[in-house]
Amino acid sequence: DTEVTQTPKHLVMGMTNKKSLKCEQHMGHRAMYWYKQKAKKPPELMFVYSYEKLSINESVPSRFSPECPNSSLLNLHLHALQPEDSALYLCASSQSTGSAGELFFGEGSRLTVL
Amino acid sequence: EDQVTQSPEALRLQEGESSSLNCSYTVSGLRGLFWYRQDPGKGPEFLFTLYSAGEEKEKERLKATLTKKESFLHITAPKPEDSATYLCAVRDNYGQNFVFGPGTRLSVLP
Numbered sequence: 215d216t217e218v219t220q221t222p223k224h225l226v227m228g229m230t231n232k233k234s235l236k237c238e239q240h241m242g243h244r245a246m247y248w249y250k251q252k253a254k255k256p257p258e259l260m261f262v263y264s265y266e267k268l269s270i271n272e273s274v275p276s277r278f279s280p281e282c283p284n285s286s287l288l289n290l291h292l293h294a295l296q297p298e299d300s301a302l303y304l305c306a307s308s309q310s311t312g313s314a315g316e317l318f319f320g321e322g323s324r325l326t327v328l
Numbered sequence: 329e330d331q332v333t334q335s336p337e338a339l340r341l342q343e344g345e346s347s348s349l350n351c352s353y354t355v356s357g358l359r360g361l362f363w364y365r366q367d368p369g370k371g372p373e374f375l376f377t378l379y380s381a382g383e384e385k386e387k388e389r390l391k392a393t394l395t396k397k398e399s400f401l402h403i404t405a406p407k408p409e410d411s412a413t414y415l416c417a418v419r420d421n422y423g424q425n426f427v428f429g430p431g432t433r434l435s436v437l438p
Contacts, residue, residue: 236428254433256415256428256431257372257415259425259426259429264361265422304371304372316377317417318374319364319373321370
């Protein structure tokens with residue numbers, strides 16, 4: 215069983231809605247990540263938080279807004295999305311951005327934008 | 329810039345037919361090479377980490393090996409439940425990101 219928990223598992227939203235994806239880990243990891251994955255493609259990095267501070271933003275549109283309230287929680291706030299934003303959104307964590315340790319993923323949130 | 333390629337893109341095997349998946353990488357100082365298994369609609373599941381050339385790791389029917397330029401995932405006597413996409417990723421000594429390859433879609437037929 216994964217130790218990274220994501221909610222909701224599925225989300226359908228209109229282009230004018232505001233919603234949030236949530237992620238929680240209890241492994242004591244200090245680096246947390248958001249990835250976007252389209253069908254038959256590898257995960258694509260969106261954001262990295264290191265010790266609760268945003269350290270990487272891969273030129274993601276401002277309609278995606280990340281938040282890291284504490285070392286265990288990571289949110290992704292969604293507003294005014296486009297149909298092309300429909301994808302599997304994956305949260306992941308690792309020991310730290312400076313370690314050699316592996317990345318652990320959650321089960322993902324399947325987002326559909328109508 | 330770090331790069332990862334994987335071959336083949338897709339592989340169909342009969343149950344019990346052993347084979348290998350390839351991951352070729354270019355990285356400025358390897359901090360780690362990682363293998364993941366991903367089932368449709370699910371998050372990637374961690375399998376192995378390899379740190380230096382010559383290292384090998386095994387888990388059930390899977391064995392991962394590493395050279396200075398590539399890694400192989402050997403699957404011995406696969407079963408239908410081994411069907412999944414296998415992703416390879418690298419992390420270099422300087423960056424915070426994990427760079428993923430495009431994956432190999434494995435189908436094992438009964």
